[in-house]
Amino acid sequence: MNRAEARIDTAHLASNIAHLKSASKSALMAVVKADAYGHGLLGVGLSAEKAGADWLGVALLEEAITLRTHGVRIPILAWLVSPGADFKSAVDHDIDIAISSIAAFNEIAALAGKPRIHIELDTGMTRGGFLDEWQEFLLQDFSTVNVVGVFSHFARADEPGENQNDEQLIRFNQMVADLAKIGINPQIKHLSNSAATLKNPSAHFDLVRTGISLYGLSPDVSTLGESKQLSLKPIMQLRAKLHLVKSVPAGAAVGYGATAHTTTQTKLGVVAMGYADGIPRIAKDAGVFVDGKKAPIIGRVSMDQFVVDLGADSTAVSGDWVIIFGDGSRGEYTADDWGAASLSINYEIVTRIGPRVSRIYAPHVY
Numbered sequence: 001m002n003r004a005e006a007r008i009d010t011a012h013l014a015s016n017i018a019h020l021k022s023a024s025k026s027a028l029m030a031v032v033k034a035d036a037y038g039h040g041l042l043g044v045g046l047s048a049e050k051a052g053a054d055w056l057g058v059a060l061l062e063e064a065i066t067l068r069t070h071g072v073r074i075p076i077l078a079w080l081v082s083p084g085a086d087f088k089s090a091v092d093h094d095i096d097i098a099i100s101s102i103a104a105f106n107e108i109a110a111l112a113g114k115p116r117i118h119i120e121l122d123t124g125m126t127r128g129g130f131l132d133e134w135q136e137f138l139l140q141d142f143s144t145v146n147v148v149g150v151f152s153h154f155a156r157a158d159e160p161g162e163n164q165n166d167e168q169l170i171r172f173n174q175m176v177a178d179l180a181k182i183g184i185n186p187q188i189k190h191l192s193n194s195a196a197t198l199k200n201p202s203a204h205f206d207l208v209r210t211g212i213s214l215y216g217l218s219p220d221v222s223t224l225g226e227s228k229q230l231s232l233k234p235i236m237q238l239r240a241k242l243h244l245v246k247s248v249p250a251g252a253a254v255g256y257g258a259t260a261h262t263t264t265q266t267k268l269g270v271v272a273m274g275y276a277d278g279i280p281r282i283a284k285d286a287g288v289f290v291d292g293k294k295a296p297i298i299g300r301v302s303m304d305q306f307v308v309d310l311g312a313d314s315t316a317v318s319g320d321w322v323i324i325f326g327d328g329s330r331g332e333y334t335a336d337d338w339g340a341a342s343l344s345i346n347y348e349i350v351t352r353i354g355p356r357v358s359r360i361y362a363p364h365v366y
């Protein structure tokens with residue numbers, strides 16, 4: 001019997017994919033790096049392919065190989081593959097590799113079989129992609145590789161009014177033109193993450209790379225609005241069991257460091273998840289949903305458990321399920337709420353859920 005589970009609704013995933021496909025005229029890459037943002041690499045990858053995703057995108061080569069060896073047939077791009085990686089297995093598994101340096105290019109270009117590459121450009125984020133080596137890179141011999149794509153990544157797409165978006169787009173077009181001058185015209189140009197897919201049609205090009213929006217979450221609640229305003233359905237509902245419910249008097253010190261005390265006679269619930277499972281220890285002003293209402297965290301989050309204040313008249317009992325977050329439709333906390341309560345973002349909340357939590361591909365329950 002599970003003590004904690006993340007329920008992943010693949011019907012919501014399909015709905016998000018359909019919505020995102022309608023938001024651009026481009027092909028859609030489902031970004032499933034980091035265990036599909038905590039939702040399960042294979043469960044999401046295979047479902048996304050079935051729901052009409054045209055590509056899958058991951059950071060690591062190992063992630064790509066896992067997808068391929070479990071039956072994914074659509075193209076897969078891996079973009080964090082460093083010099084010294086097993087490029088041969090990428091070719092053997094028909095995986096597209098992003099190239100960001102001459103060192104990596106030389107290794108992959110030496111392989112037989114016309115390796116499929118996407119040239120990554122640093123257009124202003126100053127993270128991955130060619131910058132200082134660009135002119136020298138243009139002098140390389142490209143005859144042994146298949147340059148399928150060219151791409152870059154936005155730093156501030158979730159702030160559509162920022163100039164940096166226009167600057168990056170201009171720089172992208174300039175660098176693509178540099179390639180054209182040496183006769184390299186990749187079929188697939190791509191630049192948009194979720195935020196740009198939703199807000200910046202001028203950056204859609206041939207393919208959009210959607211991550212967070214696929215999972216039904218907003219790239220930035222404060223600038224772009226919540227899931228619902230973006231017509232997205234959060235696909236994860238995180239639940240845990242109440243290990244114990246107990247009545248305590250006013251003035252009881254709760255948890256390590258006695259950082260909180262009950263102010264009235266109340267019932268407390270011990271929730272069977274902790275920071276080892278990804279519940280942020282820093283979280284304040286979050287909690288769980290049980291009995292049709294919110295029950296806030298009281299005291300510090302421990303490794304395997306945390307305590308919530310259920311209220312004196314709660315009817316919850318030991319063994320009941322509580323919702324840690326969901327789509328918010330019944331008044332429960334959302335991944336956005338947990339992000340704000342942790343001085344972080346929804347991305348980190350879902351991605352950090354630990355391996356002890358089962359991922360179950362089934363509808364949400366209330």
Ligand SMILES: *Cc1c(COP(=O)(O)O)cnc(C)c1O
Pocket residue numbers: 031033079153192193194195209210211212213219
């Ligand atoms: C993670 C990532 C994405 C997806 O970003 P979202 O904001 O989650 O849509 C797209 N492209 C690259 C290169 C990434 O690393």
